[in-house]
Amino acid sequence: MRSIKTLLLLFSLLVAGSATLTAELSAQGPRLKHPQKTERATAPDENGLHQWVEWKGQKCPLCKGVGKSKCVTCERFSKDAKDCPECQRKDKAKLLTTCRICIGEGALPDPLKVVPCAGCVGAGTWVCTVCSGSGKLKVGSAKRWSSCPACRGKGGFTCTGCKGKRAMGPLQTKPPLSEAPPEKILKTMQSIDKTIALFAAFQPVGGTKARKGVKSLTVAFDSFKKVNPAFKALGKQSKTYMGKIFAGANFQGHEENEANTMKMIKENAEYYLKHQKRMLELALKRAELNAAQTGK
Ligand SMILES: [Zn+2]
Ligand SMILES: [Zn+2]
Ligand SMILES: [Zn+2]
Ligand SMILES: [Zn+2]
Numbered sequence: 001m002r003s004i005k006t007l008l009l010l011f012s013l014l015v016a017g018s019a020t021l022t023a024e025l026s027a028q029g030p031r032l033k034h035p036q037k038t039e040r041a042t043a044p045d046e047n048g049l050h051q052w053v054e055w056k057g058q059k060c061p062l063c064k065g066v067g068k069s070k071c072v073t074c075e076r077f078s079k080d081a082k083d084c085p086e087c088q089r090k091d092k093a094k095l096l097t098t099c100r101i102c103i104g105e106g107a108l109p110d111p112l113k114v115v116p117c118a119g120c121v122g123a124g125t126w127v128c129t130v131c132s133g134s135g136k137l138k139v140g141s142a143k144r145w146s147s148c149p150a151c152r153g154k155g156g157f158t159c160t161g162c163k164g165k166r167a168m169g170p171l172q173t174k175p176p177l178s179e180a181p182p183e184k185i186l187k188t189m190q191s192i193d194k195t196i197a198l199f200a201a202f203q204p205v206g207g208t209k210a211r212k213g214v215k216s217l218t219v220a221f222d223s224f225k226k227v228n229p230a231f232k233a234l235g236k237q238s239k240t241y242m243g244k245i246f247a248g249a250n251f252q253g254h255e256e257n258e259a260n261t262m263k264m265i266k267e268n269a270e271y272y273l274k275h276q277k278r279m280l281e282l283a284l285k286r287a288e289l290n291a292a293q294t295g296k
Contacts, residue, residue, distance in 0.1 A: 020058055020061070021033070021034065021037060021038065021058060021061060021108065022034075022061050023060075023061040023062040023101055025072070026267075027264075028121065028264050028267050028268060028271075029072050029100060029121060029122070029123060030062050030069065030072065030099075030100050030101055030122075031100070031101065031116070031121055031122070031271055032061075032101060032275075035271060035274050035275035035278060036274050036275070036277070036278045037278075038111050038275060038278050038279070038282075039282075040052060040055070040110075040111055040112060040279070040282050041053045042285075042286045042289075047293075048293050049290050049293055049294070050286045050289045050290055050293075052112065052178060052286070055110035055112070056107075057102075057105070057107030057108040057109060057110065058107065058108050059106070059107055059108075060099060060101055060102035060105070060106055060107060060108060061101070062099055062100070062101040062102070063099040063101070063102060063106065065106040065107065066099070066106060067098070067099055067102065067104040067105060067106040068091075068096040068097060068098060068099055068104070069096065069097070069099040069100070069101075070094075070095060070096060070097075071084060071086055071087040071095045071096065071097040072086075072100075073085060073086035073087065073097075073123070073125075073127050073132075073133045073155075073156075074086070074087060074089075074095045074097075074133075075095075076127075076132040076133060077131070077132045077133055077134035078134055081134045081135070081136070081155075083135065083155060084133060084155060085125045085127055085128070085133050085135075085151075085154065085155035085156025085157075086123055086124065086125050086127065086133070086156070098122075098124075098166060099122075100116065100121065100122025100123060100166065101116070101122060103116065103122060103166050103167045104166075109167070111275070111279055112170060112178050112279065113169065113170060114167050114168075114169065115167060115168050115169075115170070115272065115275055115276065115279075116166065116167055116168075116271075116272070116275075117159060117161045117162035117165075117166055117167055117168050117230075117272070118161055118168060118228070118230070118231065118234060118268060118269050118271075118272035118273070119159045119160070119161030119162065119230075119233075119234045119237060119265075119268060119269070120159040120161065120162065120166065120268065121268045121271055121272070122166045122167070123159070123166065124158070124159055124162065124164045124165065124166040125156040125157065125158055125159055125164065126156055126157045126158075126159055126237065126241050127155065127156040128148060128150050128151035128154070128155055128156050128157070128244070128245070129150075129245060129257055129260065129261045129264070130148055130149070130150035130151070130245060130247070130248035130251070130257065131148035131150065131151065131155065133155040133156055134148075134155060135147065135148050135151060135152075135153040135154055135155040136148060136153065137149075139251070148248075149247045149248065150244045150245055150246075150247040150248050151244060157237070157240075157241055157244070159237070160230075160233040160234065160236065160237045161230045161231075161233055161234040161237065162230070168228070168230060168272075170279075171188065171227050171228055171276060171279075172227065172228060172229060173188055173227060177279065177280065177283045178283060180283065180287060181287055181291065182284060182287045182288050182291055185280055185283050185284045185287055186284065188227055188280060189277075189280050189284070191223075191224065191226070191227055192224070192227070192273060192276060192277050192280060193277075194223055195220060195223045195224040195273060196270070196273050196274075196277065198216075198219065198220035198223055199220045199266055199269055199270050199273065200270075201216075202216050202217060202220055202262075202266055204259045204260070204261075204262035204263040204266060205258075205259050205262075206254065206255030206256055206257065206258030206259035206260075206262075207254075207255035207258065210242070210246070210255075210258045210259070210262070211242075211246075213262055214238060214239055214242045214243075214262070217235070217238045217239075217242075217262060217265060217266065218235040218236075218238055218239055219235075220235075220269070221234045221235030221238060221269065222235045224273075234269070238265055241265075242258070242261065242262065242265075245257070245258060245261050246258070
């Protein structure tokens, strides 16, 4: 009987270990297709307690291990532009930049330790959507370029959630979730569900109703600041960033652009929250196994 159980356990570990994550190019940039399918295996130690096994990251499905990939920000504007808020045109020939999915590692980083940022999902910057990041615009029938009124020629704004580092660490709970008991994890789960619901309820709109929308975005970010202090900065950045985007309000189609920009902020946060919810589920599974084992 026991050996069958062991075999089943081994089998489930193998299945868990073989799950490969794929990359997709969404409207908001490259990311993992199903962050909610992230796996992080555990195995029983000599006392029968489940411990996280050493992380061997799958080769990055986007950059195939190189750590660099095509700058999607550059792809959105003229190749003649001098600068780019994401890659700074450091690689002028190939326009490569740090891979957003593996954050330059080449292999997927340990999801217990490193997660693409909730504000920029690996870009390190919030690209200006009025000029798509080029910093310049041709207004109306003008033949000459003029500096973008929203970003004043900069093309983007450094992400304050990760301070431009593209990634975030684990949720800030005591003890850390990877070691926490079930009740602690369940509490954080309630908190993340509340935040997920706030983002889900948020309907991006442009034009006259946009400013009210910005407020609900800030509220949604703030609701998670105790679990991840960077969410406070992200709430603030949503407000200042959208304030800049509103400087494009004289341009045709600005309502649509405002709505799409807020949709991007919402979807970036949702991607991160989906991923963290998965990590909470995995941590809970481990904690419950161990609680059953120790009888606590
Ligand atoms: Zn990569
Ligand atoms: Zn670029
Ligand atoms: Zn701009
Ligand atoms: Zn960021």
